[in-house]
Amino acid sequence: MATHHLASWSHNLRYSSLPPEVIHAAIKTFYNWTGCAIGGSNHPAKAIAYKTLSPFFGKPTYSLLGRHHDADGGAGGYKSVDAQHAALINGIASHVHHYDDTHLDTIIHPAGPVASALLAVAEWKGSETKISGKDFLLALVVGVEAECKLGLAVWPEHYDVGWHITSTTGSIGAAVAVSKLLGLSIEQTSHAIGIAATQVIGLREMFGAHTKSFHPGSAAQSGLMATVMAQGGYTSSLQALEAKRGWVNVVGATKSTDELQADLDKWLGIGATIGEQDGVGLPDGATGRWEILRNSFKPYPCGIVIHPIIDGCSQLHHDLKARGLSGHDVASVHARVHPLVLELTGKPKPRDGLEGKFSFYHGAAIGLLYGKGTPSQYEDSVVQDPEVIAIRDRIQGTADRSLNADETRIVVMINDGQVLEKHVVHAVGSLEVPMDDKALEMKFKDQCMGVLGEKVDTASQECWGIEIVEDVRSIVKSLCT
Amino acid sequence: MATHHLASWSHNLRYSSLPPEVIHAAIKTFYNWTGCAIGGSNHPAKAIAYKTLSPFFGKPTYSLLGRHHDADGGAGGYKSVDAQHAALINGIASHVHHYDDTHLDTIIHPAGPVASALLAVAEWKGSETKISGKDFLLALVVGVEAECKLGLAVWPEHYDVGWHITSTTGSIGAAVAVSKLLGLSIEQTSHAIGIAATQVIGLREMFGAHTKSFHPGSAAQSGLMATVMAQGGYTSSLQALEAKRGWVNVVGATKSTDELQADLDKWLGIGATIGEQDGVGLPDGATGRWEILRNSFKPYPCGIVIHPIIDGCSQLHHDLKARGLSGHDVASVHARVHPLVLELTGKPKPRDGLEGKFSFYHGAAIGLLYGKGTPSQYEDSVVQDPEVIAIRDRIQGTADRSLNADETRIVVMINDGQVLEKHVVHAVGSLEVPMDDKALEMKFKDQCMGVLGEKVDTASQECWGIEIVEDVRSIVKSLCT
Incomplete structure (x- = not known):
């Protein structure tokens, strides 16, 4: 029937x-x-x-x-x-x-x-x-x-x-x-x-x-x-x-x-x-x-599990800006994420745009540096940009089973010693926080x-x-x- | 590989x-x-x-x-x-x-x-x-x-x-x-x-x-x-x-x-x-x-399990002809076949050409009457032809597990009392008896x-x-x- x-x-x-x-x-x-x-x-x-x-x-x-x-x-x-x-x-x-x-x-x-x-x-x-x-x-x-x-x-x-x-x-x-x-x-x-x-x-x-x-x-x-x-x-x-x-x-x-x-x-x-x-x-x-x-x-043209980190880092980009700072002033980033995120997208050194789409690290870097993750941030030239790579290399991810797949907790240490924190409960683009x-x-x-x-x-x-x-x-x- | x-x-x-x-x-x-x-x-x-x-x-x-x-x-x-x-x-x-x-x-x-x-x-x-x-x-x-x-x-x-x-x-x-x-x-x-x-x-x-x-x-x-x-x-x-x-x-x-x-x-x-x-x-x-x-x-345009009966009855058609007889002189036909044949094609009264392709009885009738089973014998008019139906109604099938799917044993009783028999070991179109x-x-x-x-x-x-x-x-x- x-x-x-x-x-x-x-x-x-x-x-x-x-x-x-x-x-x-x-x-x-x-x-x-x-x-x-x-x-x-x-x-x-x-x-x-x-x-x-x-x-x-x-x-x-x-x-x-x-x-x-x-x-x-x-x-x-x-x-x-x-x-x-x-x-x-x-x-x-x-x-x-x-x-x-x-x-x-x-x-x-x-x-x-x-x-x-x-x-x-x-x-x-x-x-x-x-x-x-x-x-x-x-x-x-x-x-x-x-x-x-x-x-x-x-x-x-x-x-x-x-x-x-x-x-x-x-x-x-x-x-x-x-x-x-x-x-x-x-x-x-x-x-x-x-x-x-x-x-x-x-x-x-x-x-x-x-x-x-x-x-x-x-x-x-x-x-x-x-x-x-x-x-x-x-x-x-x-x-x-x-x-x-x-x-x-x-x-x-x-x-x-x-x-x-x-x-x-x-x-x-x-x-x-x-x-x-x-x-x-x-x-x-x-x-x-x-x-x-x-x-x-999708707000970002990449694997959906990377969305929380881009979302959180983009928000941090604006927090930094409000302080007269930018992604270049970041000394280190530590993000706790659902284990699946690192399993699927734990590529620390993506070589081109396509690999960038499967890199949690690249996602965090473009969020901090540009405050967004659009197709432009996934062009080969951006993934290979030394300024992006410099920030990417300061990012660490830790698997945390207590978090949901669309959640992340981020701690950013700034060069001047300040610490910023961000908790993304649901990434933008989820049913709870739709675009x-x-x-x-x-x-x-x-x-x-x-x-x-x-x-x-x-x-x-x-x-x-x-x-x-x-x-x-x-x-x-x-x-x- | x-x-x-x-x-x-x-x-x-x-x-x-x-x-x-x-x-x-x-x-x-x-x-x-x-x-x-x-x-x-x-x-x-x-x-x-x-x-x-x-x-x-x-x-x-x-x-x-x-x-x-x-x-x-x-x-x-x-x-x-x-x-x-x-x-x-x-x-x-x-x-x-x-x-x-x-x-x-x-x-x-x-x-x-x-x-x-x-x-x-x-x-x-x-x-x-x-x-x-x-x-x-x-x-x-x-x-x-x-x-x-x-x-x-x-x-x-x-x-x-x-x-x-x-x-x-x-x-x-x-x-x-x-x-x-x-x-x-x-x-x-x-x-x-x-x-x-x-x-x-x-x-x-x-x-x-x-x-x-x-x-x-x-x-x-x-x-x-x-x-x-x-x-x-x-x-x-x-x-x-x-x-x-x-x-x-x-x-x-x-x-x-x-x-x-x-x-x-x-x-x-x-x-x-x-x-x-x-x-x-x-x-x-x-x-x-x-x-x-x-x-x-395929010698015949129908389900492959019907092929042995058409093959055997077509051969019988020529045997009858050699005696100056035809399908019309047949009093009864008894065929033993693999059980699958009747299970898949045991339709005694097909109504049109398409149903005829799934009828063991129609297959036997056209073999006896025409000595062949080509697309012409599966036209609606043939399946509905009273002469074909008359012969079709004189055909009986019995499931016999001792036979192969491409095998049949046929006994034909002629109106004058004679009996003809045919054993098809492998139907034409099989690997053993290819066309x-x-x-x-x-x-x-x-x-x-x-x-x-x-x-x-x-x-x-x-x-x-x-x-x-x-x-x-x-x-x-x-x-x-």
Whole structure:
């Protein structure tokens, strides 16, 4: 029943049933995704995908976000491709800096697969029937709910065995979202779910290579493809998720069939329904919740366990500044952190930007010196800067099991003998201390400035205003160079 | 090491190292695949895929085999699409009648993913550099070996849990084959294997729907895409198959990591090498065998367990004819078969062609009446023909555990009181009684006649002659209308 229930829930949900906070969460999710896709638009992984797949591009109906950089050093600039390849390539760009959104309960990055597919469809189909901002946001909500709830049904065994849960659930989320946007029937949506479910994309073994960013892009493409095929009558199973040899049982790893069935019913079955036609919003019951409200945004483009130290050191940067001092005046830093932090990111001497993303020490250094950790602080030149290295070498970390993973206690000794202390209880970007709209806007502009230049303010305004636009295509223009 | 070893084995293998019987098996594999792709070219599943995906088609560089039929009843005719969609759509067509080749040890249908990708590439790239028949056959061999050996490493748990092993191994086989055809380096081939491995396509839950035929097509497309991306520098893992969170461990189901590693080494590691540069052919050792020599061809377009009864009844048809009698003179038929036959195909009153493919009784009836079981005998009109039904209703089956799955003992009582008996020890199409070239040619012509008309003889000759052509594109022309 889970497949049918997901399809009928999605089909029946109205915009008027979305609580205001859900709409705002959807806008933030879209806004953050757009910034990441633009910010990642000049990454080599995207350029290679564009170049190698260009012999297959169909009629250009969709603008690639940001600015294209040719893989072979050519002129680049504005590029338009067919909707399928757009979904793939924007999906790659949006994930390539590891800066996109995170549903912390499942560590799914929900926007990549769903928004990449939706925006491509909105521009492709917009010439026939305008797709409004409200239509777009509603589809984004159903897609995010679908992938995160599916993820919860198989978490954590599915991730533990080695699946990249963002894309394995993402193709299905994208199919549900595109089905909603294109107005598929409940039965057609079920077939779309099936065709998407049979394409299971993403092994964790690919982490560290370009192929990691391929995952959300490929999920977006697969979900889009599944939906247009289902709309045209291509048949699948109507029990693709719950059947004995269907999705959850095949990819559910060591979880038993009974457990999987119970979790699937809990998260996607009857009773798990939220926001149905009556518009009453959240019902009672533990599962009657909107996952999109639990979607978080990364303030820093690096492993999430490094966030507390960057947060704390950035605050210390401002404390030092208030005293007329800077990071250069620091004699030593001692930080106590959860053991996992040093286990995963205890790299004392990172050699380049990518290694810097896995270095607790580099995170502390840029926090103290710059008061922030944006993609600029992860460029090779910064990681190799002697001034950064000098501070990095004065930092010590100690594992402390009494701390949470998003917590840190920092003691800074200044050259003049003063001592400063900082206790970060929850790092910014956690559910407890989310990035507010202003912080998200700074992140957007910081990512997009180098790509869009003076258009960045317009782009930001247009994205914030998506709810009121009559034709989503009008936004896309401001997001490209 | 398995990923590297597969890549280097494939990279280093020369045509001169292929034993003559391997070359002949490759030709038969290509020949049979071509017939199936042409024979399936007018199936609705293919027409829907073509119509729904046409908005995304790129520059038409590849001819779709056979004859295109429009999903909406339009003119159809000759169609050309980009190589990626060609791989997908020809792959769908080649599998849609369940008539393609079978590697019996793993029940992989090897040609679909590999040949669909290769022929698309041969025509796409042929305008730059001609691809000869020998190049094509060599690439076909490495692709088939790759997928079947990978399949052996995860068999049977991988299939049992619900993966459609044809396509899950097929994307990797296609990537290895296309890498060989395009001359990728060992490292590039490893990256191609990784990008293909991260796209795991095919749940068995889709059996019975159009999506089953999507699987080999999608595997062909994914493998092709992976290879062109890897050739252009898109990076993946170099241990995609054997890593802790790599392909075999993630999709190996209940098989333990140690078992999987041992099986991977057995089938794909050092020591499993065949036909390396010295051209000596098969080395010693149980695993030093060519899987393509174990590829079999279906004489009948239906479940393989029905083959013995069709085989036996077809022989009885000729025995009756020799006596001046026909199926109409049969009073009763009693067949003893392996219990699985009745369990899987014990449908006494099939309603249409598709149900007929799962009916032991229909199989016996068409054998007696027509002396053959070709796609024509599985048309709705035949399954619903009162004359066929009259004979079908005189057939009884009894499960007999002492028989093999490809064996049957048949007793026929004729109206005049005579009794005929037939013992099929191994059904035709098994490894023991393979379809010979002549039978394969009859199958090809039977499938293709309705599509190609008078061109069918030329098409057959061209396909048999692939080894000596200098440009594979020259063959393709004869395979389209």
